[in-house]
Every structure is written in structure tokens, then in C-alpha cells.
Amino acid sequence: MNSYSSKLVENAVNELARLPGIGRKTALRLTLHILKKDTVQAEALGNAIIMMKNEIMYCSVCHNISDTEVCEICSNPKRDKQTVCVVEDIRDMMAIENTGQYTGVYHILGGIISPMDGIGPGELNIESLVNRISSGEVNEVIMALSTTIEGDTTNFYIFKRLKEFSVEITTIARGIAIGDELEYADEITLGRSILNRMPYQNTLDK
Amino acid sequence: MNSYSSKLVENAVNELARLPGIGRKTALRLTLHILKKDTVQAEALGNAIIMMKNEIMYCSVCHNISDTEVCEICSNPKRDKQTVCVVEDIRDMMAIENTGQYTGVYHILGGIISPMDGIGPGELNIESLVNRISSGEVNEVIMALSTTIEGDTTNFYIFKRLKEFSVEITTIARGIAIGDELEYADEITLGRSILNRMPYQNTLDK
Numbered sequence: 001m002n003s004y005s006s007k008l009v010e011n012a013v014n015e016l017a018r019l020p021g022i023g024r025k026t027a028l029r030l031t032l033h034i035l036k037k038d039t040v041q042a043e044a045l046g047n048a049i050i051m052m053k054n055e056i057m058y059c060s061v062c063h064n065i066s067d068t069e070v071c072e073i074c075s076n077p078k079r080d081k082q083t084v085c086v087v088e089d090i091r092d093m094m095a096i097e098n099t100g101q102y103t104g105v106y107h108i109l110g111g112i113i114s115p116m117d118g119i120g121p122g123e124l125n126i127e128s129l130v131n132r133i134s135s136g137e138v139n140e141v142i143m144a145l146s147t148t149i150e151g152d153t154t155n156f157y158i159f160k161r162l163k164e165f166s167v168e169i170t171t172i173a174r175g176i177a178i179g180d181e182l183e184y185a186d187e188i189t190l191g192r193s194i195l196n197r198m199p200y201q202n203t204l205d206k
Numbered sequence: 207m208n209s210y211s212s213k214l215v216e217n218a219v220n221e222l223a224r225l226p227g228i229g230r231k232t233a234l235r236l237t238l239h240i241l242k243k244d245t246v247q248a249e250a251l252g253n254a255i256i257m258m259k260n261e262i263m264y265c266s267v268c269h270n271i272s273d274t275e276v277c278e279i280c281s282n283p284k285r286d287k288q289t290v291c292v293v294e295d296i297r298d299m300m301a302i303e304n305t306g307q308y309t310g311v312y313h314i315l316g317g318i319i320s321p322m323d324g325i326g327p328g329e330l331n332i333e334s335l336v337n338r339i340s341s342g343e344v345n346e347v348i349m350a351l352s353t354t355i356e357g358d359t360t361n362f363y364i365f366k367r368l369k370e371f372s373v374e375i376t377t378i379a380r381g382i383a384i385g386d387e388l389e390y391a392d393e394i395t396l397g398r399s400i401l402n403r404m405p406y407q408n409t410l411d412k
Contacts, residue, residue, distance in 0.1 A: 015251040049248055052241070067212045
């Protein structure tokens with residue numbers, strides 16, 4: 001006898017439990033919740049997942065998810081096409097978009113170089129970045145990757161690939177987070193924030 | 207512009223965020239995970255949810271979820287049909303099944319009486335319980351509901367409905383959990399466990 005009383009329920013629990021951060025207990029709770037709700041809602045959920053996966057497109061310029069061939073950011077005439085921010089994935093792009101501080105466009109790598117996970121430069125959207133830059137229409141590439149060994153490796157690899165072009169390559173500022181107390185900051189971040197010190201800016205009047 | 211870059215993604219996030227315990231951030235994380243995986247897996251998940259909801263049946267005897275008209279427990283000849291354990295929902299039934307200590311059958315109420323949530327006796331599977339007992343084939347009804355006001359109310363209502371039949375009505379034992387230290391037990395549980403004290407049983411030899 002299977003402990004879920006039903007192959008259908010067991011199947012749903014198995015599929016939900018494959019999602020990250022969802023164990024079998026949570027999967028069962030979600031399954032029983034779906035069973036309690038009406039059929040319309042269950043079909044809306046199931047179809048939303050299937051439709052999204054089948055119909056999603058990726059922007060042919062920056063690899064952002066998109067409902068059209070070129071995404072809303074790349075096709076927006078107000079965005080500065082001469083500045084390209086390189087990010088690991090769509091969530092990092094969304095995080096930067098949410099700051100409201102960036103008016104350029106993006107390039108989504110789809111991951112970072114990580115030999116441990118079998119991800120080399122060939123698995124990432126690096127060739128299309130090189131093609132974009134080689135067109136000569138981009139002035140600045142901002143590297144906004146994680147400060148990890150993998151992130152640093154990817155930064156270095158992209159820097160090597162792009163240095164033949166006349167494009168400025170920058171990285172986002174690293175330092176003490178706003179609101180953080182110095183004594184709790186780690187030494188590497190604190191050390192870098194001293195090396196990369198900047199002219200005083202009065203932020204109180206703004 | 208919508209911040210998810212895609213109506214399809216936004217739709218999937220919205221549907222996932224309707225599940226209990228899943229906020230918009232988690233829903234986005236799950237959505238992007240599904241986008242990364244292959245289509246087969248996304249379809250398996252979507253179809254598992256839709257199929258389960260459309261094809262699930264409830265046991266005509268005990269209201270357990272089932273793939274057949276009578277569930278695996280009710281149709282199992284080894285289960286004692288003269289003992290019926292009344293539980294709130296399928297998860298409580300699963301918890302009792304997992305103990306491996308119970309060989310009787312169940313009756314799933316589908317909730318407990320809770321006027322605050324608009325749930326009266328009419329919304330629960332109580333009539334079918336009364337019909338089951340009135341057939342005279344059941345010797346004992348074990349009430350295994352939560353020790354809350356709602357649980358006590360439901361116990362009392364069912365007791366009143368069943369007292370005209372020659373059936374023994376019991377409740378599961380309440381007391382100090384095994385492994386718990388007395389000094390940390392709440393007063394009500396400790397008080398009840400003294401009132402409901404039992405003859406000494408040697409459990410060390412088993």
C-alpha cells in the first residue's frame with residue numbers, strides 16, 4: 001500500500017518535491033491545499049507552468065526572458081544602449097531594475113564559469129556578448145557578478161575576451177553595505193572599501 | 207512595464223504565490239527554476255496537478271482520497287471494520303497510519319466545527335458517519351481531533367449524535383509526550399495526565 005492512498009496524489013507530491021526548497025512534507029501540504037480548492041484554480045496553476053515553459057522566449061539581444069523577440073528593456077527607446085550591464089541571471093537583473101538607478105541595458109550570461117559544476121564559457125551567453133561589443137556601439141560594460149571565485153573567474157575571462165575592443169570595462173562598487181556597522185564587516189570587504197575609497201559626497205542635502 | 211519582463215512568467219508567479227506558505231519571492235525562485243529545467247519536467251509538474259484535481263476520487267465509505275471508489279484501507283480485509291477512528295483531515299489519518307499502531311478504519315470529517323470560519327456540522331462528513339454507525343456494524347468510535355475549542359465542540363456534537371446507538375465512544379489519550387520533561391509541560395496537559403493516570407505497564411521488557 002502506498003502511504004498517500006492515491007497514485008495521483010503521490011505523483012503530485014513527487015513532482016512538487018522536485019522543486020528547490022520544497023521537501024516531501026511541504027509538497028504534501030501544497031497537494032492537499034490544491035485538492036481543497038476548486039478545479040479552476042488547480043488548472044490555472046498547472047496550465048500557467050506548462051504554458052510558460054512552452055511559450056517563453058528569450059530576448060535575441062540580451063537573453064532576458066520575454067514574450068516578444070526583443071525584450072521590453074532592449075526595445076525601450078529611453079534606455080541607454082551604449083551601457084551594458086553583465087549579470088549572472090534574470091533575478092540579478094530584476095534586483096538591479098528594482099533599484100531604479102540604472103538606465104542602460106543588460107546582458108544575461110545564464111550562469112557563471114564553474115568547472116566544479118561542469119559550466120565552462122561555452123555554456124554561457126559569452127559569444128553573443130563579444131558580438132554585441134564588436135559592433136562598436138557599446139561604450140561601457142559593467143560587470144555585476146557575485147564576488148566569488150566563480151564570479152572573479154568569469155570577470156577575468158570576459159575581460160580577456162573584450163580587451164581588444166575600445167570599450168570601458170567596470171565592476172560594480174564593493175564596500176560596506178549602507179546601514180552596516182564597521183565592526184561587523186568582514187576583513188576583505190573592509191580592506192577593499194579602504195583601498196577603493198572615494199571623494200566625500202554630501203548625501204544629506206539630497 | 208511589468209517587472210517580470212514576461213506576462214507568462216508573471217502569471218506563473220501569481221499562481222504559485224497563491225499556495226500557502228509561498229510568497230512572491232519564493233514563487234519567482236520556483237518559476238525561474240522551472241524555466242531552467244527541461245520541458246518534460248515542467249509538463250510533468252503541470253499535468254500532475256491538473257490530473258490529480260480532475261481524476262481524484264474520495265472513498266465512498268470514509269472520504270479518504272482514493273484512486274478507486276472504496277479506498278485501500280476500507281477495502282483491505284485485514285483492517286478491523288468494527289473500529290472507526292474519526293479524524294479532521296487526510297494528514298491526520300496519515301500521521302496515525304505512520305505510527306503503525308492502528309489496524310481499524312477511518313472516517314475523515316473534512317474539517318472541524320468552527321463557527322468563526324463559517325464551518326458548521328452541515329459542511330462536514332458527519333451525516334455519513336451517523337449512517338455508518340446506525341448500520342450497527344461498528345463497536346467503537348475513536349475521536350482523534352485536535353485539543354482545541356473547535357475540536358472539543360466537534361467531539362461533543364458527534365457524541366450527541368451517536369449516543370443513541372450502541373457504540374463505544376473513546377478519545378485518544380492526552381498526556382505528557384514521550385521524551386518530554388515534566389517541568390516544561392503546560393499545566394493543563396500535566397493536570398489531565400494526573401487525572402487520567404493509568405496502571406503501571408512495564409515497557410522495558412518489550
